[in-house]
Amino acid sequence: MSSRRASAAPSKQQASVGNQGAVTFRAAREADVPAITEIFNQGVEDGMATLDPPHTVGQRVAWFREHGSNEPVIVAESGGQVVGWASLSQWSARMCYDTVKELSIYVRREWRGKGVGEALLSRLLQRGQGLGLHKVTLFCFPENAAGVKLYRRLGFVDVGVFRSHGVRNGIWHDILAMERQLTDH
Numbered sequence: 001m002s003s004r005r006a007s008a009a010p011s012k013q014q015a016s017v018g019n020q021g022a023v024t025f026r027a028a029r030e031a032d033v034p035a036i037t038e039i040f041n042q043g044v045e046d047g048m049a050t051l052d053p054p055h056t057v058g059q060r061v062a063w064f065r066e067h068g069s070n071e072p073v074i075v076a077e078s079g080g081q082v083v084g085w086a087s088l089s090q091w092s093a094r095m096c097y098d099t100v101k102e103l104s105i106y107v108r109r110e111w112r113g114k115g116v117g118e119a120l121l122s123r124l125l126q127r128g129q130g131l132g133l134h135k136v137t138l139f140c141f142p143e144n145a146a147g148v149k150l151y152r153r154l155g156f157v158d159v160g161v162f163r164s165h166g167v168r169n170g171i172w173h174d175i176l177a178m179e180r181q182l183t184d185h
Helices: 030-046 057-065 116-130 145-153
Strands: 013-016 022-027 073-078 081-090 100-107 135-140 157-168 171-181
Touching: 022 116, 030 057, 030 073, 030 081, 030 100, 073 116, 081 116, 100 116, 116 145, 135 145, 145 171
Parallel strands: 100 135
Antiparallel strands: 013 022, 022 073, 073 081, 081 100, 135 171, 157 171
């Protein structure tokens, strides 16, 4: 099996997050995929993160292996448990968009609202800048007030709203598109 994953990755970083104590941030490893899948599926269950159905670990392993050296996946962990993850993924297969990436970020249910998401996103954006990426895009539910507030606080701007863009359980949902430039051009 070939993998696009690069071996070079930033080292671990530790920080205090809220009143939770030490949280370590590092490049994700394939061994983290079961925890990444569990956290993703919590986002599915809670209905504020994605229109996707729950994923299997196998689906997430394939997703993980598709990430190349310019598409980092990072995790936050505390006490040996992955408590959140964030990634930059290919936005389009067209070569002209190689430096435009799409953001995904998910935090374990009991860790939400405690600063883990902001810390993950800040580190991921710094990593993107270090890689020379031009722009990060994201797509979220406009009613995800906490997420939208975080994205705006970290420099994302609204691009527009796709009306009735995706369906889940027979209900059509609007999707807010946002972006953040990482370079001046």
